[in-house]
Amino acid sequence: MMESHRSSCLLTFVLALSTVSHCHQNATKPPNIIFILADDYGFHDVGYHGSAIKTPWLDKLAAEGVKLENYYVQPICTPTRSQLMSGRYQIHTGLEHWIIWDVQPNCLPLEDVTVADKLKELGYATHAVGKWHLGFYKKDCWPTRRGFDTFFGYYTGSEDYFTHSRGCGMPGFNCSGFKSGLDFRDQELPMHNYTGSYSTHVFAQRAQQILENHNPKEPFFLYLPFQAVHSPLQVPEKYIEPYKHIADKHRRIYSGMVACMDEAIGNITQTATQLGLWDNTVLIFSTDNGGQIHKGGNNWPLRGWKTSLWEGGIHGVGFVHSPLIPKSLQGTSSKEMIHVSDWFPTLVAGVAGGHLEGLKLDGFNVWQTISQGKASPRKEILHNIDPIPYPRLDQHGDFYPDPYFSYHSNLPSSFNTTIRAAIRVGDWKLLTGDPGNSSWIPPPDSGIIPIHPVEQKGKHVWLFNIQEDPNEYHDLSEARPDKVKELVGRLQYYYNSLVPPFYPPGDPRANPALHGDIWTNWE
Ligand SMILES: *[C@@H]1O[C@H](CO)[C@@H](O)[C@H](O)[C@H]1NC(C)=O
Ligand SMILES: *[C@@H]1O[C@H](CO)[C@@H](O)[C@H](O)[C@H]1NC(C)=O
Ligand SMILES: *[C@@H]1O[C@H](CO)[C@@H](O)[C@H](O)[C@H]1NC(C)=O
Ligand SMILES: *[C@@H]1O[C@H](CO)[C@@H](O)[C@H](O)[C@H]1NC(C)=O
Ligand SMILES: *[C@@H]1O[C@H](CO)[C@@H](O)[C@H](O)[C@H]1NC(C)=O
Ligand SMILES: *[C@@H]1O[C@H](CO)[C@@H](O)[C@H](O)[C@H]1NC(C)=O
Numbered sequence: 001m002m003e004s005h006r007s008s009c010l011l012t013f014v015l016a017l018s019t020v021s022h023c024h025q026n027a028t029k030p031p032n033i034i035f036i037l038a039d040d041y042g043f044h045d046v047g048y049h050g051s052a053i054k055t056p057w058l059d060k061l062a063a064e065g066v067k068l069e070n071y072y073v074q075p076i077c078t079p080t081r082s083q084l085m086s087g088r089y090q091i092h093t094g095l096e097h098w099i100i101w102d103v104q105p106n107c108l109p110l111e112d113v114t115v116a117d118k119l120k121e122l123g124y125a126t127h128a129v130g131k132w133h134l135g136f137y138k139k140d141c142w143p144t145r146r147g148f149d150t151f152f153g154y155y156t157g158s159e160d161y162f163t164h165s166r167g168c169g170m171p172g173f174n175c176s177g178f179k180s181g182l183d184f185r186d187q188e189l190p191m192h193n194y195t196g197s198y199s200t201h202v203f204a205q206r207a208q209q210i211l212e213n214h215n216p217k218e219p220f221f222l223y224l225p226f227q228a229v230h231s232p233l234q235v236p237e238k239y240i241e242p243y244k245h246i247a248d249k250h251r252r253i254y255s256g257m258v259a260c261m262d263e264a265i266g267n268i269t270q271t272a273t274q275l276g277l278w279d280n281t282v283l284i285f286s287t288d289n290g291g292q293i294h295k296g297g298n299n300w301p302l303r304g305w306k307t308s309l310w311e312g313g314i315h316g317v318g319f320v321h322s323p324l325i326p327k328s329l330q331g332t333s334s335k336e337m338i339h340v341s342d343w344f345p346t347l348v349a350g351v352a353g354g355h356l357e358g359l360k361l362d363g364f365n366v367w368q369t370i371s372q373g374k375a376s377p378r379k380e381i382l383h384n385i386d387p388i389p390y391p392r393l394d395q396h397g398d399f400y401p402d403p404y405f406s407y408h409s410n411l412p413s414s415f416n417t418t419i420r421a422a423i424r425v426g427d428w429k430l431l432t433g434d435p436g437n438s439s440w441i442p443p444p445d446s447g448i449i450p451i452h453p454v455e456q457k458g459k460h461v462w463l464f465n466i467q468e469d470p471n472e473y474h475d476l477s478e479a480r481p482d483k484v485k486e487l488v489g490r491l492q493y494y495y496n497s498l499v500p501p502f503y504p505p506g507d508p509r510a511n512p513a514l515h516g517d518i519w520t521n522w523e
Contacts (some may be wrong), residue, residue, distance in 0.1 A: 030122070030352045031324055032281040033221045034272070035343070036265060037084070038317075039077065039131060039230035040306055042291020043299040044443060045258055046317050051298075052445065053255045054242070057266035058319075061283065065321030066370055067333040072381050072424070073289055073340045075306060075313035075436075077133050077157050079384070080288040080340050081225070085134060085146070086112040087344025087361040089382050091494060094502035097388045100135050101170035102156045102519060103506035107135020108146070113359060116147025118348045119221045125149055125214065129206050130199075130225035133157045137510070138523040144188055148223070152206045154183040156519055161199045161227060161234040164191075166519070173506035181512025183519040190518050198236055199227040200257075204264035208271040216277070219352070224268075225288070228261040231295035235260055248444035254296025282322040282351050286340065289313060298443045303472040308436025309383050309422035311472055316340070325371050336369045336376035337424070346370070382494050383422035386433075387411045388501055415488070415495035417461050423490055427467035430477075430487035433460050440471070463487070 047055040048062055074080040078099040079090050085108060090096035093109050100106045108114075116126045128148040135141040136155035143151040159166035168178035184191050194202055207224055214220055239256035246252040265285075272278045290313040291297020292306040304310025318338075341363035348354045350367020364377040412419070420433035438455070442448035463477040463484050477484050509522040 029217070029219045029280075030124075031322070032219050032277055033119070033124075033347055033351060034268070034281060034283045035084075035221070035223050035347075036283070036285045037081075037130075037223070037225040038228060038261060038285070038287050039226060040289065040292050040295065040297055041229055041258070041261075041287035041317060042293075042297035042305075043287075043302050043312065043315055043317055045229075045254075045291055045298055049317070052246075052443065053258045055258060055262045057262045057269065058285065061265070061269065061285065061321040062319040064330055065283070065319050066325060066329055068316075068318040068320065068338050068370075069333045070335045071286075071316050071318040071338045072314050072383070073287060073316035073318075074384065075289050075308055077131075077230075077288055081132075081134055082108050083339075083341040083363075084343055085114045085116070087115065087341050087359070087363040088112065089341060089362040089384075089494075091382070091385050091498040092360070092362065094499045096384055096386045096498070097501040097503045099157055100133065101173070101506060102166070103168060103170050103173055103175075103508075103510040104135075104504050105137040105507050105510075105523060106502060106504055107137065107141030110140055114147040115344045115347055116143075116221065116223065118147075118344070118354060119352055120147050120149070122348070122352045122354045123218060124352065125218050125220040126223075127151075127210050127220065128223045128225070129153055129203050129210070130223075131157070131227055132225075136519070136521060137507070138521050139188075141521075142188060150187060150210070152186050153203065153225075154185070154227070156183050158230050158232070159183050159227075160232060162197070163195055164199070168511070170506045177508075177513075178511050179513040179517055181515070181517050181519040190520070198234075198260070200235075200260045200264050203227070204267050207268050211268070211271050211275055211277060214275075214277070219280075221347075226261055226264070228264075229254060229257040229297070231292065233257065233296055239263075246445050248296075250294070250296040251298075251444045252296075257296075279323050282320065282324060284318070284320050284343065286318040286343075287316045290315070293441045298441065300442045300446070300448070301440065301471050303440050304436055304438055305441065308438070309420070309431055310435055310438055311466070311470065312441075313436065314383055314422075315470075320370050322371075329371065329373055332373070334370065334373070336366070337378045337381065338366050338369065338376060339363065339378060339381045342366045342378065379426060380490065381424040382491075383424065383429075385415070385419060385421040385491060385495055385498060386501065387419050387498070388503065389420075389434075411498075411500055415492040417488060419495075421491050423487055423494070424466065425487055425490055427465050428483055428487060429464045429466045429472075430484060430491070431462045432488075432491070435462070438472075 047059040130153040164184035167180040168175035233253040235256040243255040299312035302312035304312035345365040368374040369376045417432040422431045440451040
């Protein structure tokens with residue numbers, strides 16, 4: 001009997017796309033939302049970007065949906081998640097410097113309303129399955145207290161895929177005396193009985209259970225931030241079988257991890273279809289940042305990788321699939337500018353028909369861009385401004401923050417180009433300070449030779465026309481001082497509203513040994 005409601009809603013929804021859908025105000029309900037966030041999934045690692053890794057489900061869903069080919073995320077985990085959840089740039093949440101480490105007393109500021117809070121207000125059942133990584137040092141930071149009815153997964157940034165435990169790690173923090181701890185929960189309860197079960201399987205199964213137990217009278221928001229395909233490189237052997245020929249061990253295992261994630265997405269899609277939920281569902285797929293080339297990921301032909309402000313760190317894989325998108329737009333690619341901070345207003349106002357009054361958002365509602373092919377309301381993206389210097393290189397050439405930096409030290413009163421920052425304005429992109437390693441790294445099995453540019457000492461300004469030069473080969477900073485000046489002006493504009501980074505020292509009280517060998521709150 002729900003069927004007739006659903007199809008009349010669907011019709012209302014499609015007809016109403018030219019204005020704004022309010023079908024939830026009727027007896028019918030707004031669309032379900034499935035948001036899948038892959039971890040460290042590289043630009044080159046999806047079949048439809050020419051990868052040797054096979055991703056039949058992602059390819060099919062993207063081919064029937066709208067591929068987002070001018071889509072940006074942040075270069076590392078916590079920042080992307082913070083913007084997805086809050087719709088705000090990191091310079092407005094104090095999270096502009098690096099990730100939240102497991103021992104840091106920090107989380108997404110509690111005054112920030114989350115997209116889950118808003119969707120819950122609109123009558124959605126809200127579920128999170130997978131990785132949180134937005135802080136857990138006190139209970140108020142936990143996903144179950146940030147708008148999610150249910151949570152199943154882990155709080156930290158990475159862990160073993162089978163034991164679901166992790167050791168202590170934060171550059172510059174003395175972890176001696178720390179024990180490793182379990183980080184796996186159902187609701188708020190630690191779960192010891194998933195040892196030996198691979199997280200991609202476990203998360204897919206939980207997602208399927210949520211769909212099966214769902215009350216069809218309510219819309220749902222299923223946020224599914226997979227552990228895959230972040231390091232450690234682990235996957236059941238059978239997924240590596242088809243990739244035996246890949247000589248590079250990291251790439252070989254990573255390929256299997258991608259294959260397993262793709263299968264999981266296929267399973268969830270099939271379950272949603274069998275349950276009759278798919279017709280009124282919007283599926284969003286996104287990576288959280290560029291691939292980590294030292295852990296199997298790849299972003300070829302883009303420059304740089306995870307952690308850097310080069311395109312390889314931030315130009316993300318993403319698409320939207322939904323039967324609610326008009327047929328004429330299904331199977332198209334959008335070149336409109338879309339950023340991860342846009343999902344909050346897009347889901348709340350665009351998809352669910354809610355309002356955004358009283359919220360201070362940096363994101364734009366791009367639902368009409370995706371579902372009607374309209375021009376994006378977004379004309380620029382602040383990729384980031386991080387006023388804390390990055391003086392160190394680890395053995396992989398990744399930049400690590402100075403552990404001894406005092407986070408309450410005085411910041412320069414105005415922006416200057418030695419500060420690590422990047423901004424996109426129209427077709428133009430400016431990078432300042434130290435953006436991270438700038439090599440072009442092809443997939444290890446491709447036979448293509450990596451390109452390592454000679455780094456000019458003291459250089460800290462680069463300008464590119466990304467539309468004409470998406471791979472950042474031609475620095476135009478000397479040829480176009482006018483554009484440099486204009487974009488520095490925009491960075492100065494944003495710098496004026498910057499909340500100083502909150503990057504507290506690690507806290508010995510985080511030690512799992514003090515909490516029954518579990519990573520949990522310590523305040
Ligand atoms: C659905 O809700 C809209 C907005 O409140 C209203 O204009 C419309 O008449 C309603 N449609 C039905 C079928 O009740
Ligand atoms: C780390 O702390 C331990 C004692 O807890 C101490 O013995 C060791 O020297 C410290 N290491 C460093 C590098 O400070
Ligand atoms: C683990 O234990 C929980 C709670 O006791 C139970 O609901 C769940 O089904 C168990 N899962 C597995 C895989 O054993
Ligand atoms: C997908 O479903 C099949 C059939 O139930 C199952 O064997 C497989 O393990 C599932 N894969 C994942 C990744 O969950
Ligand atoms: C520019 O910013 C750096 C921080 O990256 C700061 O140390 C320096 O003092 C600033 N220079 C000026 C002239 O303000
Ligand atoms: C950048 O990383 C690549 C790959 O690890 C390395 O070969 C290269 O030397 C690094 N460049 C610099 C300037 O450190």
